[in-house]
Amino acid sequence: MIESGNKIDTSFTLKVVKDGEEKEVNFSELLSRPAVVSVYMRNNTSGCDRQNNSLAEHQQWFDEKGYNLIAVSKDTCGSHRKYADKLGINYVLASDPDYLFSKATNSIVEKKMYGKTFDAPSRSAFVIDTDGTVLGIIEKIDTKAHAEELKKLIESL
DSSP states (O other), X not given: OOOTTOBOOOOXXXXXXXXXXXXXXXXXXXXXXXXXXEEOSOTTSHHHHHHHHHHHHHHHHHHHTTOEEEXXXXXXXXXXXXXXXXXXXXXXXXXXXXXXXXXXXXXXXXXXXXXXXXXXXXXXXXXXXXXSBEEEEESSOOGGGHHHHHHHHHXXX
């Protein structure tokens, strides 16, 4: 996994949903101000719902502190639109089926499910400055208290 203080390559393109609108953007465009990027596996699963509910409840705090809030999963933008409506999400949901963000942060890990082994993004979060510098990392997210752990990290920077 990338370390704090290192820069990521921000030149990759993702499809995103923000305020019900779908568009394709260069990741660097999402860094108009420092950003919190929270990686989760899939919409409408219990742990991911807890993770995003926590962020949705505190999204105004992140905005007031000057941070863009971005959640990344492999789900399609169509799924993201429905998910945002369901959970009241007003922050960016990014569709990353090719794991471009996780490759940029070197956060692909080996996972096991139902006896199968596969590589997938780690459930982690990154605070990234406008130039792509990683300011802080949470390597293993507490899905129930995700916003609180991110707030603590941001306050410590």
